[in-house]
Amino acid sequence: MANVQTPDALLVKRYVAGDEVALASLIDRHQSKIYGFIYSKVSDRDITDDIFQDTFIKVIKTLKSGSYNEEGKFLPWVMRIAHNLIVDHFRRGKKMPMSRETEEFSIFSVISDSCPNIESRMITAQVEQDLKKLIEELPDDQKEVLLMRIYQDLSFKEISELTGVSINTALGRMRYALMNLRKVIDKHQIILTN
Amino acid sequence: MAKIYSKKSLATKPMQPKKETISFLLNYSKALTYIKVKGLKFESIAN
Numbered sequence: 621m622a623n624v625q626t627p628d629a630l631l632v633k634r635y636v637a638g639d640e641v642a643l644a645s646l647i648d649r650h651q652s653k654i655y656g657f658i659y660s661k662v663s664d665r666d667i668t669d670d671i672f673q674d675t676f677i678k679v680i681k682t683l684k685s686g687s688y689n690e691e692g693k694f695l696p697w698v699m700r701i702a703h704n705l706i707v708d709h710f711r712r713g714k715k716m717p718m719s720r721e722t723e724e725f726s727i728f729s730v731i732s733d734s735c736p737n738i739e740s741r742m743i744t745a746q747v748e749q750d751l752k753k754l755i756e757e758l759p760d761d762q763k764e765v766l767l768m769r770i771y772q773d774l775s776f777k778e779i780s781e782l783t784g785v786s787i788n789t790a791l792g793r794m795r796y797a798l799m800n801l802r803k804v805i806d807k808h809q810i811i812l813t814n
Numbered sequence: 815m816a817k818i819y820s821k822k823s824l825a826t827k828p829m830q831p832k833k834e835t836i837s838f839l840l841n842y843s844k845a846l847t848y849i850k851v852k853g854l855k856f857e858s859i860a861n
Contacts, residue, residue: 640840640843640844643839643840643843644840647836647839647840651830651831651836652828652829652830655829655830655831656828656829659829668829668831669831669832669835672831672835673831673835673838673839676839677839677842680839680842680843680846681846681857684843684846684847684848685848685855685857686848
């Protein structure tokens, strides 16, 4: 005896009338075709599962709400829903491109954090502390000019007015201050780098 | 006689959705009802 399959239209009718088993039969009958169709477009198992689920949610809603008209056939209608959802998926992706982390591609190679990390912040703090100690060792007149120039950002003209010396003297003190600092750094082999 | 080196069918198994997806859809369908009140349709999902 030939195995006669219940037509889709009849299963749809039964489902609309409240027979939940009819839906299970419809899904079971067409799932491979619909799933394969979605996968052929998106090439990702997880996204395919999502779109497949959304497709049938739409099918269920349309059938239950009584908005389905039987003009067309069931499978092409479901395929059309899936197709529209695939288009929506790619439209969303265009607006917000998504990158997945893989073994060959690290997301952090594209997204970088410009803020210094804790290590470089600690190094900077240490360098500044060491430099302050070295400046304290300078003769007072040189230290005064260096602090005014570097930390208070004053011009040599302003420094000469405030300290009561000529601009040339202020320049000379600055020069000696830097030379002395370099000497101490070389002598003690201090590394002041960030 | 020709040797048959491969007994396995070359046709790949058709792709199937996850069992969880199917189970979710069937449960969703059971939970969903539409209530009609004065020409308006209301969607209701039973927990």
